[in-house]
Amino acid sequence: MCMDNRKHLHIPDNFAYIIRSGGANMRYSEFRVSYAIAVGGVKAIALIGHNNCGMVxxxxxxxxxxxxxxxxxxxxxxxxxxxxxxxxxxxxIGNEIGFVSSEAKRIRLRYPKILVAPMLYNVNDSRLYLVNEAD
Ligand SMILES: [Zn+2]
Structure with a gap:
């Protein structure tokens, strides 16, 4: 998820590893992603960008x-x-939706057995959306 201070996810203890980075850009957090998968047993990744991102x-x-x-x-x-x-x-990151989509594709290629879902948090309505990758 992006490091932006406008959203804090309410996630139960022991539910998920959380890696925050500007624009939900995981290119420079790869060791932490690998750790969560290899040691933490993570099988799925929700990649959460948001509108109005400072990295655009x-x-x-x-x-x-x-x-x-x-x-x-x-x-x-x-x-x-x-x-x-x-x-x-x-x-x-250029564009929030475009970036989170391309980042999901990149992560899938790197970790083929992991399910990766690109998502967008809307800071205006405080809702989480699944990005339609067909667009
Ligand atoms: Zn952001």
């Missing part, structure tokens, strides 16, 4: 990001800009 159009928030690191973390402008330009391309 990151470039539009570059100045906010840089200023935030300068003011909140004590970074220099150069450090903050270098950091943004280095990581923006690998964290930009």
């Amino acid at each position: 159009n990151l470039m539009s928030r570059k100045e906010l990001f840089v200023k935030g690191l300068i003011e909140n973390a004590g970074w220099t402008r150069e450090e903050a800009e270098d950091h943004f330009y280095h990581y923006e391309p690998i964290h930009e």
Whole structure:
């Protein structure tokens, strides 16, 4: 699931492993996914993106990001800009629904015995939707 602070899932103890990452992007959480499958016995993955995700159009928030690191973390402008330009391309998801669909396909190829369901949480109506991959 995305790391966004607008939603916290209410999940019973011992029910699921929860991996949160910007945009529900699991490309850089693969070891944790493998651990949940290999050690935790996970058989299915609900990949949950959401609308209005901050990982869409990151470039539009570059100045906010840089200023935030300068003011909140004590970074220099150069450090903050270098950091943004280095990581923006690998964290930009483009489109929430398109990304969660392609990420589900990628995870299925990597873990062929695991069921992967791409889903979208709507922050406006607080409901969870199954993404129609035929679109
Ligand atoms: Zn998000």
